[in-house]
Amino acid sequence: MRRPILAANWKMHKTNAEAIDFAEAFVPLVAGADVDVVIAAPFTLLDRLGPKLAGSGIALAAQNVNPNESGAFTGEIAPAMLVDVGCRYAIVGHSERRALYGETDEVVSQKAVALLAHDIRPIVCVGETLEQRDAGAALSVVAQQLRGSLSEIPTTRAAEVVVAYEPVWAIGTGRTATPQIAQEVHESVRAVLSDLFGSTGAEIRIQYGGSVKPETVYDLMAQPDIDGALVGGASLDPEAFSRIVRFDREGAK
Ligand code: PGA
Numbered sequence: 436m437r438r439p440i441l442a443a444n445w446k447m448h449k450t451n452a453e454a455i456d457f458a459e460a461f462v463p464l465v466a467g468a469d470v471d472v473v474i475a476a477p478f479t480l481l482d483r484l485g486p487k488l489a490g491s492g493i494a495l496a497a498q499n500v501n502p503n504e505s506g507a508f509t510g511e512i513a514p515a516m517l518v519d520v521g522c523r524y525a526i527v528g529h530s531e532r533r534a535l536y537g538e539t540d541e542v543v544s545q546k547a548v549a550l551l552a553h554d555i556r557p558i559v560c561v562g563e564t565l566e567q568r569d570a571g572a573a574l575s576v577v578a579q580q581l582r583g584s585l586s587e588i589p590t591t592r593a594a595e596v597v598v599a600y601e602p603v604w605a606i607g608t609g610r611t612a613t614p615q616i617a618q619e620v621h622e623s624v625r626a627v628l629s630d631l632f633g634s635t636g637a638e639i640r641i642q643y644g645g646s647v648k649p650e651t652v653y654d655l656m657a658q659p660d661i662d663g664a665l666v667g668g669a670s671l672d673p674e675a676f677s678r679i680v681r682f683d684r685e686g687a688k
Contacts, residue, residue: 437640439656440597440663441680442473442558443670444498444526444644445480454480457673458487464677465493471663472680473524474670475558478512485521496524496558499532502545514553525550526558526665528584530603533560540583548587551595558597558665559584560644561624565604573602574623581627593631594638599665600624605645607667614654614661617643621660649678656682 449457454476465472475496476484485495501511517525527550528543547557561580563573577600588596600620605612612620621641628636643655644665655661670676 439470461673481520494523502549543584562601599642601644611646618658652682
């Protein structure tokens with residue numbers, strides 16, 4: 436049984452004071468929720484946000500990492516530095532990083548392996564653009580990204596990986612994929628994972644991301660291959676994100 440995983444992706448938002456206000460409001464709202472909750476915050480917030488989440492079961496995450504151990508990489512953050520501030524997850528290959536910073540499947544794969552070497556779970560993002568979907572290539576694009584991005588993950592570590600399917604056309608647009616469209620892709624992602632990792636593929640959690648809201652999460656989570664959500668905009672507000680985390684109750688219409 437795959438445990439649901441609801442993750443916030445704060446992107447380039449919040450100061451430390453705002454993050455602490457969020458944590459103080461959010462932690463009590465999700466107390467007792469029987470799911471994994473993750474907050475991927477900007478690097479500057481991790482050291483102070485971590486202690487605010489301690490004891491809540493909510494996991495701290497980064498939004499990126501450099502795959503090297505240390506060295507002359509100005510402006511970069513190494514996996515050991517994420518361990519140092521208590522990160523248990525890190526997002527890799529987000530479509531914004533692929534599109535704006537040239538992150539390739541090969542780099543994403545290196546980052547995922549580097550994270551696992553430090554016992555940080557990678558959240559590996561994949562997803563097609565609108566042009567690719569309109570050309571009928573959504574499933575093949577996602578499969579190719581997956582194979583490239585997971586190419587160096589050994590089967591023994593694969594269950595620690597989380598995959599996030601985020602159609603680029605749904606990110607920040609208010610245009611959530613329908614549960615049926617999302618499920619179709621998640622089912623094909625599951626098939627690729629089984630092909631790559633055998634029976635371990637069935638243990639890997641697949642999140643949907645792209646304009647997830649309290650009102651849409653319940654129907655998405657009802658799909659057989661949707662195991663969680665990666666949430667941008669709606670995760671910035673503690674009340675909205677807590678409703679997403681509690682999809683089984685308050686998210687229901
Ligand atoms: P969104 O972002 O929820 O604001 O669409 C999701 C993401 O990019 O992870």
